Amino acid sequence: MLKGLVGLVTGSASGLGRATAERFVKEGGKVVICDLPTSKGSEFASQLGENAVFVPTDVTSEKDVSEALNICKDKFGRLDAAVNCAGIGVAFKTYNFNKSLPHKLDDFTKVLMVNTVGTFNVIRLAVGVIGQNEPNEDGQRGVVVNTASVAAYDGQIGQAAYSASKGAIVGMTLPIARDLASQGIRIVTIAPGLFDTPLLQSLPEKVRHFLAKTIPFPSRLGKPEEYAQMVECCIRNPLLNGEVIRLDGALRMMA
Ligand SMILES: NC(=O)C1=CN([C@@H]2O[C@H](COP(=O)(O)OP(=O)(O)OC[C@H]3O[C@@H](n4cnc5c(N)ncnc54)[C@H](O)[C@@H]3O)[C@@H](O)[C@H]2O)C=CC1
Numbered sequence: 001m002l003k004g005l006v007g008l009v010t011g012s013a014s015g016l017g018r019a020t021a022e023r024f025v026k027e028g029g030k031v032v033i034c035d036l037p038t039s040k041g042s043e044f045a046s047q048l049g050e051n052a053v054f055v056p057t058d059v060t061s062e063k064d065v066s067e068a069l070n071i072c073k074d075k076f077g078r079l080d081a082a083v084n085c086a087g088i089g090v091a092f093k094t095y096n097f098n099k100s101l102p103h104k105l106d107d108f109t110k111v112l113m114v115n116t117v118g119t120f121n122v123i124r125l126a127v128g129v130i131g132q133n134e135p136n137e138d139g140q141r142g143v144v145v146n147t148a149s150v151a152a153y154d155g156q157i158g159q160a161a162y163s164a165s166k167g168a169i170v171g172m173t174l175p176i177a178r179d180l181a182s183q184g185i186r187i188v189t190i191a192p193g194l195f196d197t198p199l200l201q202s203l204p205e206k207v208r209h210f211l212a213k214t215i216p217f218p219s220r221l222g223k224p225e226e227y228a229q230m231v232e233c234c235i236r237n238p239l240l241n242g243e244v245i246r247l248d249g250a251l252r253m254m255a
């Protein structure tokens with residue numbers, strides 16, 4: 001149950017974030033849907049009803065994220081959980097020897113800006129609002145949940161930028177948990193394996209089927225609701241802190 005809790009979920013017009021926002025409302029909570037202005041966030045918020053609001057947000061912008069947090073406080077009065085799902089990927093080798101072409105530095109920077117800097121931007125601003133909550137009987141004020149990837153550990157060919165961006169999220173989890181401990185704010189990172197979202201739906205069915213078969217058990221793509229269920233576990237279990245949880249059916253990605 002997420003009854004009475006207020007969440008802010010980035011990247012929640014699509015995929016894993018969308019399933020998480022849906023779960024917040026279904027389980028009795030309220031949610032701020034943060035996604036790019038070009039996303040379908042507005043329609044999605046209307047579908048969810050009065051317990052959801054869409055705020056066009058680029059996670060790399062201090063102004064956008066601050067505005068989303070202001071709207072969260074004005075409309076729902078507080079923030080209990082910030083969930084970082086916004087993310088992008090590129091697929092380029094470090095050097096293409098057939099074309100004598102190095103990986104574009106702009107592409108590398110863009111992925112790190114959205115995935116790593118965007119995640120940290122949301123955390124640093126959101127905890128200022130979560131920290132205003134009265135602590136519960138356990139001293140807890142709220143929770144941050146991040147989304148890394150198994151690519152942080154076993155990144156494939158062409159994923160130098162993506163893996164670096166997700167490895168940085170893994171790396172920041174423990175120090176941030178330590179930074180926030182005195183205020184009773186927890187942080188947990190989920191490292192998903194392969195999930196059936198628009199990110200993977202762009203791949204040909206044959207490739208998706210092949211990818212699914214590389215997962216030991218269950219040999220299928222993860223359902224976004226299974227990710228959302230894990231977010232709820234992270235929010236509800238008071239002892240989970242400073243940890244990265246792989247959610248991957250025992251997948252170890254090959255090169
Ligand atoms: N689908 C999968 O198999 C896996 C996904 N992930 C990670 O999970 C997260 C969610 O991925 P999916 O739901 O699959 O992707 P998705 O592409 O369906 O959703 C990502 C959302 O992030 C939004 N977004 C992109 N840049 C943004 C920005 N600068 N500011 C705000 N929003 C922005 C997009 O508009 C989109 O709605 C990502 O961080 C991804 O790297 C990690 C491992 C596996």
Ligand SMILES: C[C@]12CC(=O)[C@H]3[C@@H](CCC4=CC(=O)CC[C@@]43C)[C@@H]1CC[C@@H]2C(=O)C=O
Nearest residue numbers: 088089090091149150151162192193194199
């Ligand atoms: C999702 C994941 C990382 C990516 O971003 C790529 C995706 C495979 C298809 C892709 C092709 C592209 O041109 C852009 C990148 C991406 C969307 C990868 C499959 C698994 C990767 C992951 O995060 C696993 O945990």
